[in-house]
Amino acid sequence: MAKGYAGRDVRALIAYCPHCTRPTYFEGLTGLLLPEEHSLTLQVPSVHPGEDLRFLPPEIAPLYDEARRCMSVRAFTATAHLCRKLLINIAVAEGLPPPHNVKFIEAINYLEQHNIIPRNARSVLDRIRVIGNAAAHELPQVTEADAHASLFLTAATLRNLYDVAAVAKAKP
Template sequence: EFALCPTFFNSQDIQYPGVAYGNKVEHVPENINALYEESRNCMSLQAFTASVMASRKLLMNIAVDKGAKEGLKFIEYVDYLDKNHYAPPNSQDWVNYIRNKGNEANHEINIMLEKDAEELINFIELLLKFIFEFQGKIKTK
């Protein structure tokens, strides 16, 4: 019976599949956008640890897209974004927060919470807008 429904709510009023968290961002390279959408879609499945790990990986992918060499240590990608002014002013704390939460999800036996994943997606969305969307919009003028 549920096979014909695109979505449904269970007895606790939880929607399946849930809604992807965050917003679409324009002018993002296809491979980076695919990973961003993966992180957002993980939220709809309540896969918060997977979302955090995808958000962490996005920092590396963005850095490589902007000229960092592949095969660096993760902290070197973070430093690349900062030193080359791809991260907005005063965002170093957020970049480090993503790095630390990603490390926690990847290297420790911790389950990430919904709020952890939401915070990371919020910042990644801002970063993608800052680096790609705003530039793309002005270039089309």
């Protein structure tokens, strides 16, 4: 049974995570401490979405973790913007000389021209770019679905570049 506070008319709960012992807020729970007619509609912060990636370079890992934390608190625009920024950081980590203002297209072209990403991965990076551009340059907020897509595609890119490569290089 979850530890927390709930009353008869309360439709929310603050509980402590058994893993990190920090509080998390639930709204509209079913079955724990609230009536059955309510369902879970919100948890803040939620479990960090996205994959746990073990072999990210030190200049990439903090940004990816930040994007996951943003998603867990429903900061969708920030998530999408960070995923776009990660692509530039990947290019710099892979050898693109870092001038003060690396243009996004230069970073993507570098990744493609130096065979860091597969030929068919350009469409993946373009989808991250389009969502990230909306986050950076347009007034409407990024939707939850677009933020999830951006984080998923970013994780897939990072997994292929770093985790898969590390496992392939490991000696049996």
